Structures are given as C-alpha cells and as structure tokens.
Amino acid sequence: MNVTMKRLELQHTWTIARCSDDFKDNVFVRLERDGLVGLGEAAPSLRYGESVEKTHAVLEQTHSLFETGDWLAYAAMRQRWEPFTESQTCAGAALDMAVLDWVGQKLGVPLWRLFGLDASQAPVTTFSIGIDTPEVVRRKIEEAADFPVLKIKVGLDNDAEILKAVRDVTDVPLRVDANEGWRDKHEALEKIYWLTDLGVELIEQPMPAAMLEETAWLRQRVSIPIIADEAVKRASDVPKLAGVYDGINIKLMKAGGPQEALRMIHIARALNMKIMLGCMIASSVAITAAAHLSPLVDYADLDGNLLIANDPFTGVTVDQGRLILPDRPGLGVAERI
Numbered sequence: 001m002n003v004t005m006k007r008l009e010l011q012h013t014w015t016i017a018r019c020s021d022d023f024k025d026n027v028f029v030r031l032e033r034d035g036l037v038g039l040g041e042a043a044p045s046l047r048y049g050e051s052v053e054k055t056h057a058v059l060e061q062t063h064s065l066f067e068t069g070d071w072l073a074y075a076a077m078r079q080r081w082e083p084f085t086e087s088q089t090c091a092g093a094a095l096d097m098a099v100l101d102w103v104g105q106k107l108g109v110p111l112w113r114l115f116g117l118d119a120s121q122a123p124v125t126t127f128s129i130g131i132d133t134p135e136v137v138r139r140k141i142e143e144a145a146d147f148p149v150l151k152i153k154v155g156l157d158n159d160a161e162i163l164k165a166v167r168d169v170t171d172v173p174l175r176v177d178a179n180e181g182w183r184d185k186h187e188a189l190e191k192i193y194w195l196t197d198l199g200v201e202l203i204e205q206p207m208p209a210a211m212l213e214e215t216a217w218l219r220q221r222v223s224i225p226i227i228a229d230e231a232v233k234r235a236s237d238v239p240k241l242a243g244v245y246d247g248i249n250i251k252l253m254k255a256g257g258p259q260e261a262l263r264m265i266h267i268a269r270a271l272n273m274k275i276m277l278g279c280m281i282a283s284s285v286a287i288t289a290a291a292h293l294s295p296l297v298d299y300a301d302l303d304g305n306l307l308i309a310n311d312p313f314t315g316v317t318v319d320q321g322r323l324i325l326p327d328r329p330g331l332g333v334a335e336r337i
C-alpha cells in the first residue's frame, strides 16, 4: 500500500456557510497486486473531525490487512478495516474505492456493472456555485452555462444578494444548500418560501444537523423537499431522519465508501426517501467512484473535480450536465499525463 498527499488547487476561492478555502489537501491510496493497481482517495473534512494527518495515520495502521487475504472478497475485507477507520470515514472510503477498483480490474468489469447497474441511467449533475460577490457569482454562472441545474450555496448574510445575482443571468432550476446556516426556524421558513418563489426545487440542510425538531416543524410548512446532508453520515443515521427530512445526501467520504453508500441507498428507498449523491472537493478518483452509483439516485451533485484547476486524474466526464460513466474496468480512472 502506498499513501500520498496531493494538493488540489481550486479554480475559485470556495466559500460555504462555515469556511473558505483556496486549496484542498487530499490523501491518495494505491493498492497493488498481480500487476493491477487500485486507486482510492480520502478528502478529510474538518466538519467531521478529520485531517490529513489523522487520515494518513489510520491508513498506515491498515497496511498489514492488505498483505494477505482475498481482495475479491471485498465485503469481508471491509469488516477488517472498518474498526480502524471509524473516526476517519474518509480513510475507509479511500480503501473501499481502491479495493473495488482492483476487483473491477481483476474481473474485467467497470464498477457500475459489478453493481448490476445501467450506465445509461446516470443522472444529470448539478454544478455548485460557492458563496461570493454578485459579480463573481454571475461570472461563475456564465462558466457553468452547460449545466441544466445549478446548486447554489447560501447561509451567510448575503443570501438575497446571491440569489438576485443568479436570477439576473439564468432561469435554470436551482437547488440550494444552506450548510446549516440558518439557526432560527422562523428565519429558515421565510427563506424557503422566498426561495420556492424563485424556482428553487429543493433545500439542503437549512438548519444545524442537531435541530431535528425544528427541521420537522419546517418540513410541515414548506412544499419543496428538505434534504439532510450534515445530519447524515452512514446507514445507521438514516432511519431517525425519516419524517424529518424528505431525503438524504450521501457522500462516499461520510459513509466510508461505495459499499456503505449502497446500504444507505437501499435503506433510504425502503423508507420512501429521496436520494442525493454528493461529494467533497476531490479529484476524479473519488468523483468517479461516486458516479458509478449514480444510476440509483434522484439527484447527483458530483462536481468536486470540476471545481479544481489541477485534477491529477481523468475518469467520469460530463456532457450537458449528464454524467458519462467510464467503460474501463474498475473505477476507470487514469493518471492525467
């Protein structure tokens, strides 16, 4: 196992309700056996107590697990690394991606086929517009002209200014993410009424994750779906959100990889909830891994690789917003030359 850190430079300073960044340091895993290399990526998130250093340390601890054992038995393998990755789920995601990439190559099938999915059913992805000045928001939207749906970040004190800048230049449907930014349920209710009138089709995490009662109150009063993001990490979090949120935003980094994301998809469906597949700022390794599951979801928000200027990899591509899954075995990612 080889573990390295790469700095991903952002095209624009990335601002959401809780932070602002110019780059993202992610950790990459390479697993090699029988001349095949499986790749995985961890995007540590401060919101969940993760860091590059802790992720690196956790990955080093799992090193010996991969020296023996049957990698094709990936579900069994996962049970062995999970105890190590509980506090840094992004590290588990990197391992899961790398093993599945290797398995797909060994069996000669792309991941979507390994999971029995139809690549032609991959959905459109939104392109996300971070919080910025009205001038920059307008410029970003012009750059995103190919995307039929946009995701707009709000949750600071300039929500009205941002939405006005957006609507000045485009009529496309919008999805809005407040990243826990509204702390008062009456404020959140007013904001959602106003957004609904502006053609917003869903609202993600309007209030802090811990405010379940307030969110349930909100849901009874609005007509657009409310989607949980920060309130849900893994499968065991999903049942308590039914009746509070209309759907969940699944991310490989929160879940701990594609295997756990699949469990979440099945649980959410059984509870009649909508499913969004989202991402952190990441290269084409992690975004492609998520894209392989996208035929199963209602909404895709898989643009993390498009927000960076120096993606070291190629993989999933986007055509007029639609995700085009690779046909190559495994993840189907390659190092950019």
Ligand code: MG
Residues within 6 Å of the ligand: 177, 179, 204, 205, 229, 230, 249, 278
């Ligand atoms: Mg979100």
